[in-house]
Amino acid sequence: MNNGFATLPVPHLVRYLIVSLALGVAWLLVIPGLLFNFSILEKTGYRKVDLLTVLLVPIIGPFIAIRTQWRYVAASRYWA
Numbered sequence: 270m271n272n273g274f275a276t277l278p279v280p281h282l283v284r285y286l287i288v289s290l291a292l293g294v295a296w297l298l299v300i301p302g303l304l305f306n307f308s309i310l311e312k313t314g315y316r317k318v319d320l321l322t323v324l325l326v327p328i329i330g331p332f333i334a335i336r337t338q339w340r341y342v343a344a345s346r347y348w349a
Contacts, residue, residue, distance in 0.1 A: 288341065
C-alpha cells in the first residue's frame with residue numbers, strides 16, 4: 270500500500286554506516302556491545318567465540334569485524 274510517499278532505497282554503504290554507528294554506541298556500554306556483536310557474528314555464519322579473534326588479534330580482527338558487519342547489512346537487505 271502506497272501512501273503517496275516515494276520510498277527510496279537506502280544505499281548499502283549508508284546502511285553499513287548506520288549499523289557501525291549503532292554498534293559504536295552499543296560498545297559504550299560493554300554488555301550491549303558484546304551482545305550486538307555476538308548476534309552479528311551468529312547471523313553471518315561465524316561462531317560467537319570468534320569475537321575473541323576480533324578483539325585480540327590486531328591484524329585479522331578489524332578485517333573480520335568489517336566483513337561481518339558488511340555481510341550483516343547485506344543479509345538484512347538482500348537475502349531477508
